[in-house]
Structure formats: structure tokens, C-alpha cells
Amino acid sequence: MSKNKQIYFLGYSGHAYVAMDVAYDNGFDIKGYFDRQENLDNPYKIQYFGSEANIDLKDFVKDCYVFPAMGSNTIRKRLYSLLNQLNIKQLVLAHSTAFVSDTAVIGESTLINPNVSINALAKIGKACIINTGSIIEHECHIGNFSHIAPGAVLAGNVKIGENCFVGARAVIKQGVSIADNVIVGAGSVVLNNIDGKGTWVGNPAKQLIK
Numbered sequence: 117m118s119k120n121k122q123i124y125f126l127g128y129s130g131h132a133y134v135a136m137d138v139a140y141d142n143g144f145d146i147k148g149y150f151d152r153q154e155n156l157d158n159p160y161k162i163q164y165f166g167s168e169a170n171i172d173l174k175d176f177v178k179d180c181y182v183f184p185a186m187g188s189n190t191i192r193k194r195l196y197s198l199l200n201q202l203n204i205k206q207l208v209l210a211h212s213t214a215f216v217s218d219t220a221v222i223g224e225s226t227l228i229n230p231n232v233s234i235n236a237l238a239k240i241g242k243a244c245i246i247n248t249g250s251i252i253e254h255e256c257h258i259g260n261f262s263h264i265a266p267g268a269v270l271a272g273n274v275k276i277g278e279n280c281f282v283g284a285r286a287v288i289k290q291g292v293s294i295a296d297n298v299i300v301g302a303g304s305v306v307l308n309n310i311d312g313k314g315t316w317v318g319n320p321a322k323q324l325i326k
């Protein structure tokens with residue numbers, strides 16, 4: 117099979133399983149995975165090659181793609197940066213049931229899961245997760261390493277910073293801007309801008325102070 121259809125994964129747990137389904141949906145041959153520890157369940161019956169930190173990764177993967185598939189924004193950012201430094205081939209993985217406008221711009225190593233809609237002129241950063249069934253409306257911007265969880269809705273012109281997490285089924289009102297490093301709880305409804313980092317929950321969303 118051509119190297120253009122061969123891919124290695126960094127990480128092999130719940131989030132990676134979903135990303136692997138998207139890779140298979142795109143006709144990729146998964147060559148195996150790197151992780152700190154071997155996944156002994158190995159539900160996809162793929163080969164383990166050890167930790168990416170312990171080998172000459174670029175030489176090992178040659179001209180194949182590598183996808184950072186960790187649910188943690190922080191770890192995904194670190195792995196993305198490693199791939200970038202080593203000049204290893206990265207790509208956008210988008211499931212065939214997702215709608216992505218031709219006018220949308222998507223950064224490399226971003227995962228777009230089944231039944232997502234990404235509408236006109238949206239801009240999505242690098243190594244983001246646009247999770248199952250979420251809706252990213254026209255002209256939304258999402259910063260690098262952010263995760264939009266299943267079923268979340270970003271109405272038109274919403275801006276989300278870097279390293280954010282928008283919980284499952286959260287709704288962000290049109291035109292709202294959210295700063296870097298913000299967490300929005302599952303099912304929360306954000307009606308106003310969020311200017312500093314922190315966790316916001318409820319309808320209307322309020323900052324969670326513990």
C-alpha cells in the first residue's frame with residue numbers, strides 16, 4: 117500500500133479508538149502505535165512499537181503519516197509539537213459522514229468525528245478534536261489544541277481560544293468569544309464572552325468557584 121495511505125498513531129485508548137475508526141473510514145492501513153505502555157486489550161489488533169520517546173521516530177515511520185490521538189489537550193499539544201519538530205507528515209482526519217465546508221480551514225492533526233458539521237468560513241486550529249455530532253457554525257474560530265465534545269453547538273461567529281474544552285451538548289451563543297484555557301461544562305449555555313481562564317457551568321453559564 118502507498119505510504120500516503122499508511123499511518124501510525126501516538127496513543128491507544130478510548131479517544132484513539134475513535135480516531136482509528138476515522139482512519140479506517142478513510143481507507144488507511146494502521147501500521148501500529150506508540151505509547152508509554154502497551155495496551156494489552158489491543159481491540160484493533162495492531163502492533164505496539166514502544167514509546168515515541170525511545171526511538172528515532174522520523175526514521176522509523178519514514179514517509180508515513182503519524183496522528184497524535186490523546187484526549188488530553190496538553191498531551192496532544194506536546195505530541196503535535198514533537199511531530200512538527202521532526203517534520204513528520206501530519207494530516208486532518210475527517211469521517212466521511214462529517215460535512216466540512218469547502219471554505220473552512222482546518223489545521224493539521226485535527227480529528228473530525230462522525231456527523232460533525234463545519235460550516236462556511238470556519239477556522240479550526242491544529243490538533244483539535246471536533247467530536248461526534250458537534251456543530252461548528254459559519255465563521256467560528258477554534259484555537260489550537262481545543263476539544264469540542266460530542267453534540268456541542270457553536271453558533272455563528274463564535275471564537276474559542278487555545279487549549280479549551282467545550283463539554284458535551286454545551287451551547288455557545290452566536291458572536292461569543294471565549295479566552296484560552298477555558299472549560300465549559302457539559303450541557304452548559306454560554307451567553308456572554310469569557311475573558312479569563314477557568315471553568316464555566318450551567319444555564320446561563322457561571323464561573324465555577326470551588
Ligand SMILES: CC(=O)SCCNC(=O)CCNC(=O)[C@H](O)C(C)(C)COP(=O)(O)OP(=O)(O)OC[C@H]1O[C@@H](n2cnc3c(N)ncnc32)[C@H](O)[C@@H]1OP(=O)(O)O
Nearest residue numbers: 247265266282283284299300301302303304315317318324
Ligand atoms: C467522547 C467523550 O467522552 S468527550 C468528554 C465529554 N465529557 C464532558 O463533556 C464532561 C465535561 N465535564 C463537566 O461537565 C465537569 O462536570 C466539569 C469539568 C465542568 C466540572 O468538573 P469538576 O471540576 O470535577 O466539578 P464537580 O463535579 O466537583 O462539580 C462542582 C459543582 O459544579 C456543578 N457542575 C459540574 N458540572 C456541571 C455542569 N456540566 N453543568 C452544571 N453544573 C455542573 C456540580 O453539580 C457541583 O455543584 P455543587 O458544588 O453545587 O454540588
